[in-house]
Amino acid sequence: MNRRQFLGSVSAAALGLWGRPVLATDMPPSKPYRIYMALWRGWEDAAQGFKDYFTNQNIPVELIIRDAGQDRSKLPEFVAEAKQLGVDLVFTWGTTVTVDMLGTYDKVDPTKHITDIPAVFAIVSQPDGAKVVPDLASSRRNIAGTSYLVPMETQVNLLQSYRPVRRLGMVYNPLEKNSLVAADELRALGRRDGFELVVAPVDVADGKPVVASIAPKVAGLKQAGVDFLYIPPDTFLNINRDILTGAALAEKIPSFAAAENPVLFSKAMFGGVYRYYTVGQLTAYKAEQILVHKKAPADLPIEPPKRLSIIINMPVVRALEIYPPMGLLGLAEVVDNSEEVRP
Amino acid sequence: MRLDSSRSLLVRLLMLAVLVLVPPMGLASFMALDRFEQGMNPELDRKAAAVGRDLVVQVERAVAYGIPVDKLVGVDEFFAQVLSGNPEIRYLGITGTDGGILFLRGALSGQLAETYHQQSGGLTGAQDSVDGTTTQIGDFVDLALPVKGRAGLVGAVHVGFDQGYISSRLFSIFYDIAVVLGASLIVAFEILLFVVVFNVSGPMKLVAEAIEYGKKGDFTRMPGIRADDEVGHFARVFNATMRQVDSAYRGLMAYIDEVRTGHFDRDAAEKAGEIAERVRFLFRFDASGAPSFLREKLSSDVRLPLFLFIFAEEISRSFMPLYAQSLPLRLAWLTPEVMIALPIAVFMTGIAIGSLWGGVVTERLGSRRVFQIGLVPAALGCLMSGLSQSVFELSLWRGIAGLGYALVTVACQGYISKTGGGSRQSSGLGSYVGAVLSAALCGTVLGGVMADRIGFAPTFFVSTGLVVVSGILLGYLLEKAAPDQDATTESKDDQRGLSRIFLNWRFSVLVLFAAIPAKIALTGFFFFLVPLMLWNSGHELPEIARIMVLYPLVMLAVSYYATRFSDQWGWRVGQIAVGGILGGAGILLAALFDGTLPLLVGIVFLGVAHGMSASPQLALIPDICWVECHHYGRTRVLALLRTLERVGSVIGPVLAAIFLPLWGAEGAIVAVGSVVLGMAAIFAMLASRYGDGPHLESEEGAL
Incomplete structure (x- = not known):
């Protein structure tokens, strides 16, 4: 796929909407649907998108919102409370909350997990x-959900459309499986597109990744001659994103x-x-299918939104003086807080 | 072509048709074009302004984000996308504040740099004007729109039009109209010819014939005309008179008989007997009691259905390889070039099989029946070609369409060659070739225009409709006309015996080195390589069709005179030899130089070559295969020749498709041309000995 084709497909996706039915004719039920929302780190955009969807679609819901505050020990309480309240649907945010409250498909324990109440995850x-599910086409369980990566x-095509890359660098936390998978995928695509992946796992001490090793790893990649840095969806790096992007x-x-x-919120150049x-909205759409249209959760595929967001961090672009192609710029959301950054 | 005795009436009607059709259409077109031109200029200006404003917005957005205007990235691709979506825009560019060209796509910077530099002062003045400034630069109309950044003017976006764009568009539309007009005149001519011959001149000829008999005292025949129009009325009155004369004769004879038997005077009886003898000697009346009907089969009977049928089949001519190219290629074990050639090759194979079979079937079932049978696969093949989802599927349906095509054409040839008869054989076949070529003419040009306007698939549906109309027309004619008399039964031995025709070296040489290379040239070069090359050099579908129509056009003109010439002088072998060499040389000529013109010359040469040799080839058959024609019937020998030459039709596109990836388009043309020229040279050498040895031409009179 060349750059122009790619941009074409992105723009088509950007314009595309989910094929969701208009529900104006559906009579609102007298009683609102009760949804138990189990969150991991507070109210953020996915939860907001989830809530706004119901407001926009005029579906009356009663949201019972619980935040674990990144404390795993609170999750069994949530399970018990949801069961006791007898809610219509459970919403789980993040891998930890989802796995602890809904269980994995091969280990479901009706005493510890929610089984009878349908659930959606995001x-x-x-x-x-x-x-969480055996395959993305169907959960084969009483749950549905969305993916967000x-x-x-698509990521590599997008990256290449900004600037052809010959040597791609990647700093990651070796303790996170996500990042290892990402590295393998990148290597395979590199063979196809003719770029080389240079990886730099952060140091690990006492079974924990070392924050101080991030900046030296980036410097090492620079010396190895990488011309682009790939930042994986890594929790450790997300927490330390300022250090990584700053470096x-x-x-x-x-x-x-x-x-x-x-x-x-940091200094990565684009993404x-x-x-x-959007993911929250799509998750709410799945919830609607279950609650309003009485579809079985197992019949709903696990899918990402169709609308890809290209975000360009303009202060970083200006600092690096590596400007985006006009075509890409036309499709991108630009972050420009006018606050100049310095390398 | 022979128009029987109806020429002057037909010519007058045709002139009337031209007078009625051309001036109003010409006037309407002229007025429409004038309106179009008037509307086009401001439309283009608005479009330029809209595109320019859109570009300015995007460039200004980038500049506002702090990207210096001279450091914009991906502008070329960005412009390319806009240009490909707006073919009327010639170029796009961005200049800096000093008028220096920063980005430009679609024109050479040398053409514009000087004007931009001079303009840069003016642009600053026009800073307030959002509409920008329009300048004439050579052949271009340049619209410059200011780009403003945070600190004021940073440059300008330029949108350029070609002054010639409007006139070239107009010219192309005008050409399309002319082509449609010309084609409709040919259709009008064919219909007039049919109407006149079928309704007026044909019946009149029969009446004249009956009168001619009557002049000689022969009252046994009267014109068999069943029609409800004036001609039919006239015929009925004429026949009633004939019957009256007939019954008067019978009354007279009965009276004489009565006198002879009733009179006892021997002298008077003898006298009466003498008178009866005298009357019988001078006048002949039908013994059965009523004059029999006089009917004649005319080769022009099938002309209109045949014309419509070929017209339908030729519609896809100019774009078949391009249509194949647009469909997904599924079979990986063939090169894409061969895949694109496949529908043509399979179509030709279908024709080969069909004509082989058609020859036999025509002898058994009669021409009209075979014509009807052939219409079914033809219509189905046409319809499904339009619905095909892959090249493989398309090839399959083309093969079926080819089968139908072959049945129909073989049936017509057999019919015409039977009705033509005697010394007019070459003219009769010339009439067939004439109908085929004028249909090819209309089909090719209208097909190109249609495919461009409504797309490939709907064009096939139009073809299907025409095939169906042709069938309905034939059904109507069948009802009207007398049943076929040409159905004969043949034993199996005869069929096997036909293969011995190859022992006739004159026939084999004609097939191998004249008929086959002519078809290789036609399908390999003309049907396959020409559309692909024209398309790749950026010609549009109607343009390709207009160029390709040169072949039937030239062939039509040349074959008319070539047929006359061959009938008059009998120099058939020479015409075939010269034709073959001309064709090969023409193809080589097309590849020697770059550009469209040599290709055009090559097509014209091919048209001349085939026009010279096509009908002499058929007419030569009775000369060189007298014995075989006598034994197996001319239809079958002709069908055999046509089947064998189809081998060349199948080889042609495949050969070209194999050459194409090896040596490129021009190399492939050279290769095909060389093959054709070489074979034609061999024919010329061998055919010079046609006169040697036992010759059968002296026996032609016995045919």
Whole structure:
């Protein structure tokens, strides 16, 4: 796929909407649907998108919102409470909440997990890899959900459409399986597109990744001659995104992020992501299929939104002086807080 | 072609048709074009402004994000996308504040640089004007729109039009109209010819014949005309008179008989007997009691259905390889070039099989029946070609269409060659070739225009409709006309015996080195390579069709005179030899130089070559295969020749498709041309000995 074709397909996707039915004729039920929302790190865009969908579609819902505050021990309480309240649907945010509350498909325990109440999940990076579902076509369980990671091939095409890359660098946390999978996929695509992947796992001490090793790893990649840095959807790197993107900027390496935070809230140069808000909306659409249209959750495929968001961080672009092609710029959302950054 | 005795009436009607059709259409077209031109200029200006404003917005957005205008990335691709979506825009560019060209696509910077530099001062002045400034630069109309950044003017976006664009568009539309007009005149001519011959001149000829008999005292025949129009009325009155004369004769004879038997005077009886003898000697009346009907089969009976049928089949001529190219290629074990050639090759194979079979079937079932049978696969093949989803599927349906095509054409040839008869054989076949070529003419040009306007698939549906109309027309004619008399039964031995025709070296040489190379040239070069080359050099479908129509056009003109010439001088072998060499040389000529013109010359040469040799080839058959024609019937020998030459039709596109990836388009043309020229040279050498040895031409009179 060349750059122009790729941009064409992206623009088509950007304009495309989900084929969802208009529900104006559906009579609102007298009683609102009760949805139990189990969150991992507070109210954010995916939860907002989920909530707004019901408002926009005029579907009355009563949301029972619980935040674990990244504390795993709270999750069994949530399971018990949801069961006791007898809600219509459970919404789980993130891999941890989903796995702990819904169980994996090969280990479901009706005493510990929610089984009888239908559930939808969001922001699970690898629903099949994490064993939430056996395959993305169907959960074969009483749950449905969405994925939110952009397919690697799309990411690489997007990256190449900004600037052809010969040597792609990647810093990652070796303890996270996601990143290892990403590295393998990148290597395979590199063989196809003719670029080389140079990886730099962060140091691990006492079974924990070392924050201080991030910047030296980036410097090492610079020395290895990489011309683009790939930032995987890695929790450790997401937390330390300022250090990572700051180091990349200091080394004058343009960076591409697979998740929105490094571009939106830090100094990654650009990214191709599904916005959390959009993912939340799509998850709500799945919930609607179950609650309003009485579809079996197992009949709903696990899919990402069709609308890809290309985000360009303009202060970083200006600092690096590596400008995006006109065609890409026309399709991108631009982050430009006018606050100049310095390498 | 022979128009019987109806020429002057037909010519007058045709002139009337031209007078009625051409001036109003010409006037209407002229007025429409004038309106079009008037509307086009402001339309183009608006379009330029719209495209320019859109580009300015995007460039200004980039500039606002802090990207310096001279450091914009991917502008070329960005422009390319806009240009491909707006073919009327010639070029797009961005200049800096000093008028220096930063980005330009679609024109050479040398053509514009000087004007832009001079303009740069003016542009600053026009900073306020959002509409920009329009300048004439050579043949281009340049619209410059200012691009503003945070600190004021940073450059300009240029949108350029070709001054010649409007006139070239107009010219092309005008050409399309002329082509449609010309084609409709040919259709009008064919219909007039049919109407006049079928309704007026044909019956009149019969009446004249009956009168001619009557002049000699022969009252046994009267014209068999069944029609409800004036001609039919006239015929009925004429026949009633004939019957009256007939019954008067019978009354007279009865009276004489009565006198002879009733009179006892021997002298008077003898006298009456003498008178009866005298009357019988001077006048002949039908013994059965009523004059029999006089009917004649005319070769022009099938002309219109045949014309419509060929017209339908030729519609896809100019775009078949391009249509194949547009479909997904499924079979990986063939090169894409061969895949594109496949529908043509399979079509030709279908024709080969069909004509082989058609020859036999025509002898048994009669021409009209075979014509009807052939219409079914033809219509189905046409319809399904339009619905095909892959090249493989298309090839299959083309094969079936080819089968139908062959049945229909063989039936017509057999019919015409039977009705033509005697010394007019070459003219009769010339009439067949004439109908085929004028249909090819209309089909090719209208097909190109249609495919361009409504797409490939709907064009096939139009073809299907025409095939169906042709069938309905034939059904109507069948009802009207007398049943076939040409159905004969033949034993199996005879069929096997026909293969001995190859022992006739004159026939084999004619097939191998004249008929086959002519078809290789036609299908390999003309049907396959020409559309592909023209398309690749950027010609549009109607243009390709207009160029390709040169072949039947030239062939039509040449074959008319070539047929006359061959009938008059009998120099058939020479015409075939010269034709073959001309064709091969023409193809080589097409590849020697670059561009469209040599290709055009090659097509014209091919038209001349085939026009010279096509009908002499058929007419030569009775000369060189007298014995075989006598034994197996001329129809079958002709069908055999046509079947064998189809081998060349099948080889042609495949050969060209094999050459194409090896040596490129021009190399492939050279290769095909060399093959054709070489074979034609061999024919010329061998055919010079046609006169040697036992010759059968002296026996032609016995035919």
